[in-house]
Amino acid sequence: MNHPCARPATTRMGIAVSAAVLAFAVAPAQVAHSAGPALEASQVAVPATTAASRVSRSLAEYTVPSVELVREDGKVVRFSDELADTRPVVLNFIYTTCNGICPMLSQTFSFLQSKLGAQRDSVHLVSVSIDPEQDTPQRLTEYAKQFHAGPEWHHYTGTLAASVLVQRSFGVYRGDKMSHTPVTLLRPAPGMPWVRFDGYATADELIQELGDRIANP
Amino acid sequence: MRILLALLPLAAAPLSVVADSSASSPGEGIYRRGLLPSGRPLRGERASATAVEGPLAACVNCHRRSGLGASEGRILIPPITARYLFGVRARNAGEPGMPGMETPGLERPRFTEATLARAIREGVGSDGRRFDELMPHYALDDSSMAVLIAYLRQLSSDRVPGVSDERIEFATIITPDSDPIQRKGMLEVLDTFFANKNVFFREKSPPLQSSHNIHYRIVRKWKLHVWQLAGSPESWEQQLHQRLRAEPVFAVISGLGGKTWAPVHRFCEAESLPCLFPNVDLPVVAEDDFYPVYFSKGVLLEAQLLAGRLAQKARAAGLHHVVQVYRSGDIGAAAAHELRAGLAAQGIEIVDRPLAAAAKSQTLSEAVNNVQASDALILWMRPKDLQALPPSPPPGALVFASGLMGGLERAPLPTNWRASTDVTYPFDLPDDRRLRMDFPLRWFKIRQIEMVDERVQTDTFVACGILAEVLAPMLDNFVRDHLLERLETMLSARTRNGYYPRLGLGPGQRFASKGGYLVHFADVQGPKVVADGEWIVP
Numbered sequence: 001m002n003h004p005c006a007r008p009a010t011t012r013m014g015i016a017v018s019a020a021v022l023a024f025a026v027a028p029a030q031v032a033h034s035a036g037p038a039l040e041a042s043q044v045a046v047p048a049t050t051a052a053s054r055v056s057r058s059l060a061e062y063t064v065p066s067v068e069l070v071r072e073d074g075k076v077v078r079f080s081d082e083l084a085d086t087r088p089v090v091l092n093f094i095y096t097t098c099n100g101i102c103p104m105l106s107q108t109f110s111f112l113q114s115k116l117g118a119q120r121d122s123v124h125l126v127s128v129s130i131d132p133e134q135d136t137p138q139r140l141t142e143y144a145k146q147f148h149a150g151p152e153w154h155h156y157t158g159t160l161a162a163s164v165l166v167q168r169s170f171g172v173y174r175g176d177k178m179s180h181t182p183v184t185l186l187r188p189a190p191g192m193p194w195v196r197f198d199g200y201a202t203a204d205e206l207i208q209e210l211g212d213r214i215a216n217p
Numbered sequence: 218m219r220i221l222l223a224l225l226p227l228a229a230a231p232l233s234v235v236a237d238s239s240a241s242s243p244g245e246g247i248y249r250r251g252l253l254p255s256g257r258p259l260r261g262e263r264a265s266a267t268a269v270e271g272p273l274a275a276c277v278n279c280h281r282r283s284g285l286g287a288s289e290g291r292i293l294i295p296p297i298t299a300r301y302l303f304g305v306r307a308r309n310a311g312e313p314g315m316p317g318m319e320t321p322g323l324e325r326p327r328f329t330e331a332t333l334a335r336a337i338r339e340g341v342g343s344d345g346r347r348f349d350e351l352m353p354h355y356a357l358d359d360s361s362m363a364v365l366i367a368y369l370r371q372l373s374s375d376r377v378p379g380v381s382d383e384r385i386e387f388a389t390i391i392t393p394d395s396d397p398i399q400r401k402g403m404l405e406v407l408d409t410f411f412a413n414k415n416v417f418f419r420e421k422s423p424p425l426q427s428s429h430n431i432h433y434r435i436v437r438k439w440k441l442h443v444w445q446l447a448g449s450p451e452s453w454e455q456q457l458h459q460r461l462r463a464e465p466v467f468a469v470i471s472g473l474g475g476k477t478w479a480p481v482h483r484f485c486e487a488e489s490l491p492c493l494f495p496n497v498d499l500p501v502v503a504e505d506d507f508y509p510v511y512f513s514k515g516v517l518l519e520a521q522l523l524a525g526r527l528a529q530k531a532r533a534a535g536l537h538h539v540v541q542v543y544r545s546g547d548i549g550a551a552a553a554h555e556l557r558a559g560l561a562a563q564g565i566e567i568v569d570r571p572l573a574a575a576a577k578s579q580t581l582s583e584a585v586n587n588v589q590a591s592d593a594l595i596l597w598m599r600p601k602d603l604q605a606l607p608p609s610p611p612p613g614a615l616v617f618a619s620g621l622m623g624g625l626e627r628a629p630l631p632t633n634w635r636a637s638t639d640v641t642y643p644f645d646l647p648d649d650r651r652l653r654m655d656f657p658l659r660w661f662k663i664r665q666i667e668m669v670d671e672r673v674q675t676d677t678f679v680a681c682g683i684l685a686e687v688l689a690p691m692l693d694n695f696v697r698d699h700l701l702e703r704l705e706t707m708l709s710a711r712t713r714n715g716y717y718p719r720l721g722l723g724p725g726q727r728f729a730s731k732g733g734y735l736v737h738f739a740d741v742q743g744p745k746v747v748a749d750g751e752w753i754v755p
Contacts (some may be wrong), residue, residue, distance in 0.1 A: 005417040054265075054350065095722035099278040100289050100351055104266060111267045131723060133754045146273075159751070160719070174290070177723070178706050181290040200350060202265045 030100045054165035055199035062194050069158040075079040087124040088213045091185040095131035101182050110147040111203040119214050125153035130177045177192040244368025251275035261353025282370040283698035299370045302328045334362045373696045379467030380695040386466040389444040394475030402669040403677045409664045410681040411441045453480040470678045482509045494674045498621045499548040513730040516552035517646035519641035521755035522733050524559025538566050538592040542584045545571045549597025578605040588614045599623045609633040626744035635738040643733030644716040656713050675715040
């Protein structure tokens, strides 16, 4: 169920029911390890990686659109050309003023990058802005710097229409940037289906997925 | 399925702490900047990702400046003010136990200081449930923890001025150098909108009620205070502070500026007063300021549009010289400065020809005539000066005019200038916005509002609509910071935006429309314009 704040009824009526509250049914939190009623929380093991129930993995055939985007270095490029890569591609969607989800996603890329070490350049990291009018190439450069992006990790912006087209092409478009959800997409090699992680895929999970496609130095 | 983030329980910290209410306090340092009182950065660990430190670890990122949380996608970030942590009745809120907002699950056990500290350190809620992975674990020592909890105790708990059970008070600010016709048009829209808002209000409204988690929204009367400034800009801030003391308001809506808005911007920021969408063509650009919000960067945006186009021309067609003409003391001066900055290091020589405020048209003619072929001439001019231009432009020159200053498609350029002048146009084109404009235009017609300045009156109407829509779901949580946080979230979903193809904000964004066109006139006369290229976002 995906639902940003519902619009309340107009003020024409003296009293209105806030429909948003109805929609926000209290749902039990998904818990990786339940601490139960005991208060000795310190004795509950904190999982080293996210439990599988927090991230759902699926496969999908997406077509990379041949749409014009602008890279953080200002270069105007065709997205399909940028991804015409023999390297595995890992893709996410961000915007630079995002507070919660995007820093997590970008940190995962940053972590992945550092775990790859000398093999960093064998994986192509791609981040596309879903707030392109705000995210100018300069802002993307600053954002990328925050996460220590290396040359194998590019950020993209462009017209609103172009950004929406890319989002739709990968089934992540939710109509408004505020409604976005954490998604990471991974194409092991050209022509292969994309692996889709809904939720916060960890760097370790991505490395596991990449498997032996990470070139040896 | 919604993922609930449980609230932070309080660990076995020392005794209850005194509320920390001073601005820029150590508690605020932790909360907003991720800086511990020791000077070391705050550090948060996450099971599934790297640790975060400093500003990236700060609570404000997710729980927001107001502490009232947020929603992003399917994630609900809960409020963490004292009211929600400890059940303490805040002075700005309704009945205790009344969440007053759309956040569910607030019947969970209240925290104690002990369980709250544990939650912050270990990520376990007061009900024993583990938090979502988004929430880091913070290994705070006891004294830092006490400082943070003291901060949370006072966060967003003050009585909010300008709000009572019956009314919300707003102000609109008008500078003395603003256009009197625009003033009249704007005030008519504001007065009518406010009157219309109050028309179904017959008596004191009942207190906010709740039955089975269905919240009945209170309807409060809106009251508008018109703060007409006088005298020189140096005196405006003081006038405004005095006004605010005499007439406390919740927020400032719309308003009208002339040559400068800076004192008003400073006042709003200093008083932590939301200042929403004034009618100004020269806003203040201050990236870290929180309270003033603008439709666009106005003539500064126009300068950026021009900088991009001129840079292109420099690369492609060998443009070397740019001449800018503007009246000293008017907003064109700031625009010229912005264009100069935007063209730095492009290898273009820029000559500014400021005209004294009282300079006659002959001086104007001299300023615009002395321009070589294939140079660019930029006119930062009001309609009066456009009308006083010599009959023909300098031959061969590329001419650009400010649409905002000159009157957009009604800019009174002399006939021979129209063919060779490009006008900056930071709005949707008239034909493209016709459908969207139907809504405000019908409203004006039905309410018999005289159309004296379509742009200002439409912008004012849009601002009022935005205000109504952002306040509605806030129920009883009249917290000024929260108003802005909600605005950031809801604005991009709106479609009835008058002249603007899109409005949108985000955390830290304060200019809602970000681009524009360059257009030229289609015909020798008449308002039809044609875009030269696509919508440009500089």
